[in-house]
Amino acid sequence: MSGEEEENAAELKIGEEFLKAKCLMNCEVALILEHKYEQLQQMSDDPMNQVSQVFEKSLQYVKRFSRYKNPDAVRQVREILSRYQLAEFELCVLGNLCPETVEEAIAMVPSIKQRIVLDMQTKGRAHDDDAIERMLNDLSLIKKFE
Amino acid sequence: MFLKVQMPWNVIIPADSLDAKGLMLKKAIVIRLMDEFACKKATKDLGYFMAVTSLESIGEGRVRQNSGDVLFPVVFSGITFKMYRGEILQGVVHKILKHGVFLRCGPVQNIYLSHIKMPDYHYVPGENGIFMNDKHSKIDKDVIVRFIVIGTKWMEAEREFQALVSLEGDYLGPVS
Numbered sequence: 062m063s064g065e066e067e068e069n070a071a072e073l074k075i076g077e078e079f080l081k082a083k084c085l086m087n088c089e090v091a092l093i094l095e096h097k098y099e100q101l102q103q104m105s106d107d108p109m110n111q112v113s114q115v116f117e118k119s120l121q122y123v124k125r126f127s128r129y130k131n132p133d134a135v136r137q138v139r140e141i142l143s144r145y146q147l148a149e150f151e152l153c154v155l156g157n158l159c160p161e162t163v164e165e166a167i168a169m170v171p172s173i174k175q176r177i178v179l180d181m182q183t184k185g186r187a188h189d190d191d192a193i194e195r196m197l198n199d200l201s202l203i204k205k206f207e
Numbered sequence: 208m209f210l211k212v213q214m215p216w217n218v219i220i221p222a223d224s225l226d227a228k229g230l231m232l233k234k235a236i237v238i239r240l241m242d243e244f245a246c247k248k249a250t251k252d253l254g255y256f257m258a259v260t261s262l263e264s265i266g267e268g269r270v271r272q273n274s275g276d277v278l279f280p281v282v283f284s285g286i287t288f289k290m291y292r293g294e295i296l297q298g299v300v301h302k303i304l305k306h307g308v309f310l311r312c313g314p315v316q317n318i319y320l321s322h323i324k325m326p327d328y329h330y331v332p333g334e335n336g337i338f339m340n341d342k343h344s345k346i347d348k349d350v351i352v353r354f355i356v357i358g359t360k361w362m363e364a365e366r367e368f369q370a371l372v373s374l375e376g377d378y379l380g381p382v383s
Contacts, residue, residue: 068291068292068293069291069292069293070291070292070293070294070356071293071294071355072293074293075291082210082211082212083210083211084208084209084210084211085208085209085210085211085286086209087209089209090209090257090286093258093260093286094257094258094286097258097260112245113245113246113248113256114314115245115248115249115255115256115257115288115314116245116257116258118311118313118314118316119255119257119288119313119314122311122312122313122314123209123313125299126297150208153208153209154208154294154295157296157297158295158297158353160378164377165377165378168376168377168378169295169378170295
């Protein structure tokens with residue numbers, strides 16, 4: 062990352078180190094934090110006193126903003142999205158926001174539509190509308206059968 | 208975005224909590240690490256510190272000459288939260304002013320959406336003022352809003368981030 066001015070998640074410019082870092086969807090974070098919280102509950106009577114404010118606020122947030130609650134569904138969402146050669150960051154934005162239409166998906170993650178012909182690496186992963194449509198259908202099926 | 212990160216850290220264990228049998232050492236390190244992690248709250252590069260998920264490795268302890276404390280270099284995995292410019296997120300409105308609204312998103316408390324960045328919406332004064340557009344879509348307290356991040360600022364003294372967000376874009380605004 063050369064300068065902060067250049068950061069732009071819409072174009073997937075978020076710094077080398079974060080592009081490779083594993084991103085987590087809200088529903089995955091909810092599972093991890095809830096598990097942590099249960100562990101604390103077993104150790105103390107007043108677990109909310111044991112956790113930091115950051116933990117508490119985040120737990121509230123991810124509980125409210127998780128589209129999938131069931132651990133199996135959460136796993137399936139990541140598995141299905143992983144089939145579409147998305148960057149970690151793109152995968153999680155889609156899993157969090159659950160767009161309903163192709164147009165909405167592209168508005169949320171503009172980089173999935175980007176076709177940079179000059180760059181051989183990105184050439185192969187440009188998604189056409191059909192592929193995006195298929196992906197959204199797969200996601201809505203998980204939600205339906207959860 | 209929530210991130211799973213792996214980071215090195217130096218944990219200092221006071222001499223009096225060192226156990227001769229060494230059985231409690233790992234526990235002492237984890238407890239110390241979690242305490243420090245929670246105190247530190249956030250860093251500019253990694254964002255807010257949420258939780259320690261696992262201790263990956265414990266290096267060889269070094270005794271500090273003057274105090275007798277032992278310093279252990281460790282590597283652990285944890286979860287952090289960081290906002291990126293251009294990222295689209297959802298937050299909850301917690302304060303409404305004439306010139307804009309404040310939102311919360313994850314651990315971030317100070318997210319400002321100026322009225323300039325939501326041109327369709329106008330302020331409707333009242334006991335509890337709200338923002339509304341011509342299609343009667345309302346931005347009221349506790350409403351969920353989908354926004355795009357246009358800038359973040361790290362406040363060193365408070366160890367917190369502030370963010371400016373906007374509704375200028377497709378599919379942004381209050382979510383029912």
